[in-house]
Amino acid sequence: MSARKIIIDTDPGQDDAVAILLALASPEEIDVLGITAVAGNVPLALTSKNARIVCQLAGKPDTKVFEGCDRPMGRELVTAEHVHGKTGLNGPVLPDPVMQVEDQHAVDFIIDTLRAHDAGTVTLCPLGPLTNIGTAFEKAPDIIEKVQEIVLMGGAYFEVGNITPAAEFNIYVDPQAADIVFKSGVPIVVMPLDVTHKALVTKPRNDAFRNLGTKVGTAVAEMTDFFERFDKEKYDSDGAPLHDPCVTAYLIQPGLFSGRHINVEIETQSELTMGMTVADWWRVTDRTPNAMFIGDVDADGFFSLLVERLSRL
Numbered sequence: 001m002s003a004r005k006i007i008i009d010t011d012p013g014q015d016d017a018v019a020i021l022l023a024l025a026s027p028e029e030i031d032v033l034g035i036t037a038v039a040g041n042v043p044l045a046l047t048s049k050n051a052r053i054v055c056q057l058a059g060k061p062d063t064k065v066f067e068g069c070d071r072p073m074g075r076e077l078v079t080a081e082h083v084h085g086k087t088g089l090n091g092p093v094l095p096d097p098v099m100q101v102e103d104q105h106a107v108d109f110i111i112d113t114l115r116a117h118d119a120g121t122v123t124l125c126p127l128g129p130l131t132n133i134g135t136a137f138e139k140a141p142d143i144i145e146k147v148q149e150i151v152l153m154g155g156a157y158f159e160v161g162n163i164t165p166a167a168e169f170n171i172y173v174d175p176q177a178a179d180i181v182f183k184s185g186v187p188i189v190v191m192p193l194d195v196t197h198k199a200l201v202t203k204p205r206n207d208a209f210r211n212l213g214t215k216v217g218t219a220v221a222e223m224t225d226f227f228e229r230f231d232k233e234k235y236d237s238d239g240a241p242l243h244d245p246c247v248t249a250y251l252i253q254p255g256l257f258s259g260r261h262i263n264v265e266i267e268t269q270s271e272l273t274m275g276m277t278v279a280d281w282w283r284v285t286d287r288t289p290n291a292m293f294i295g296d297v298d299a300d301g302f303f304s305l306l307v308e309r310l311s312r313l
């Protein structure tokens with residue numbers, strides 16, 4: 001089987017960083033055509049810089065990084081420095097990137113790449129607000145039918161909100177873009193908080209990263225050390241959830257995950273519940289299913305995969 005061609009759309013973020021490292025460590029399964037940065041956890045200038053820091057950390061400075069949208073389609077940008085720190089990648093001390101950002105706008109890169117490939121051969125992997133993807137779909141609707149699949153981190157049903165009582169951060173930041181994506185008809189796999197909150201970096205799991213004894217292992221351990229203080233306080237959990245790596249792990253080992261193919265709609269009107277993913281988990285409507293909504297993960301298997309792959313970098 002040849003490697004699956006993907007575009008990673010991202011707002012790094014410590015957990016985005018681990019997702020990117022996992023993808024770059026897995027060339028047999030994943031061919032990263034490009035990384036497109038979007039504003040989200042921190043402003044665009046930082047997500048673009050962080051994406052390049054991560055590629056260099058992985059020893060893959062030839063990876064193409066593009067800058068995309070610096071604000072949501074119809075709202076003011078909301079960021080999450082309270083979780084990720086001022087730079088978005090607080091924790092390890094990593095060198096500034098030498099890598100340059102590509103000249104092309106991320107949205108145009110997404111459009112041109114999909115147009116240049118056969119239908120059903122490129123997968124989109126959004127790890128942040130869906131602004132770049134929503135904008136690309138609006139600007140070039142012809143590319144929609146060419147997308148193989150969208151595997152994204154976002155939303156929540158049983159765990160409900162982490163930025164408002166009703167909404168998960170990525171969807172809340174740009175509900176309009178999320179609405180475009182969920183209504184697009186493209187096959188979607190969703191990694192909501194319901195599953196990512198089961199992928200917790202406990203102390204032994206963090207030790208396993210650190211014990212790799214490599215630059216990457218140490219950096220990942222330090223990132224999760226920083227990241228976990230927030231979730232430990234908030235949820236009284238055993239460690240930080242590794243949200244975004246669920247997306248790239250799914251591409252490598254989908255059998256680690258299980259969920260339901262259901263209808264998911266995005267709230268775009270009510271300020272109270274703005275960005276809520278209204279997931280018909282119990283199938284109480286006759287609305288057409290549009291997403292595989294993941295609910296469970298083999299967490300031990302997930303962390304074994306991560307450690308094994310990160311050891312390759």
Ligand SMILES: [Ca+2]
Pocket residue numbers: 010011012013015016041127128244
């Ligand atoms: Ca992210």
